[in-house]
Amino acid sequence: MSSVETKTPGGAQAAAANTPDRAKVLLEVKNLKKYFPIKRGFFSKTVGHVKAVDDVSFYVRSGETLGLVGESGCGKTTTGRVILRAIDPTAGEIWFEDQDMGRVNVATLEPQQLKRLRRNMQMVFQDPYSSLNPRMTLLQNVGEPLLVNKVASGKELEDRVAYLLKVVGLRPEYMNRYPHAFSGGQRQRIGIARALALNPQLIVLDEPVSALDVSVQAQILNLLQDLQKEFGLTYLFIAHDLSVVEHISDRVAVMYVGQLVESATTEELYLRPLHPYTEALLSAVPKPDPKDRTEPIVLPGDVADPANPPSGCYFHPRCRYNDGKRCVTETPTLREVRPSHFVRCHYAGELNLVGVDGSHG
Structure with missing residues (x-):
């Protein structure tokens, strides 16, 4: 596959899935996978793979912030690093509208092309203490x-x-x-x-405030928003704190065990979630009203092992809406249930899920 897309009207690449306006899309990830081999024995034989990123697709418009959320170990950071080609992907496409080279597939770029591209794609790391050279x-x-x-x-x-x-x-x-x-x-x-x-177009922010005090977090978030307006930046904001994500993001994508399970505008996702995992995450968001005694949803069991994920829906062993049949045997696909609201669940739209404000969507 060519690294640089030929801009032919009506071409195969011109009609991308799930992108409302091609002219405004800066980054588009299609069916991205990153598997890490599990090696054992004297000859380091590959006996399996850790599916850190498993068929992830999303887009980011120019000038917006997409929040990527999920539990620790769900593949958020790996996704960000693969997009920047700090780690090579196993499969999938990463289309980026580079201001110098045009629309390119980052996944297949040669080293010299990648060096040019990295001027326009940068990263802010989670740990401010280890990300700077002390010497x-x-x-x-x-x-x-x-x-x-x-x-x-x-x-x-x-x-x-x-x-x-x-x-x-x-x-x-x-x-x-x-x-x-x-x-x-x-x-x-x-x-x-x-x-x-280097005046980049896209900045991947890997939990940039998680290691900071709450008061300092607010200062950094406000700084990021001011810089976005001043320089026209586009952010991929990786975090596990849903309160922080709500404050800064235009749209939110939720990951679980390497898969994207739901994505929508921030308001739509927080008030009208369609995936049971998103509902559980939102129930744990602290409420400012001291009279609100709503109990968070406690998910049973442990997060699935990405080296040996369950059959069917990866979330079904912990889902309280599991039907015991289709959820166990059939793998759900990411589909658009409401306008620009994508979800990976067989019963999305049929369940009466609760939003962050306690109301039913």
């Missing part, structure tokens, strides 16, 4: 992308780094200090400045 100053940490890509050097580099630090709320005179001199929130601001260095 490098702020000038070196933030300026490294500019040097590697031969964008700036010398005085021009210093001016660019000073500007980036001001943009994220730090003083330019800090550029000769080392990361250990800063708090967690300040270090995350440095990481954001580094991600902005």
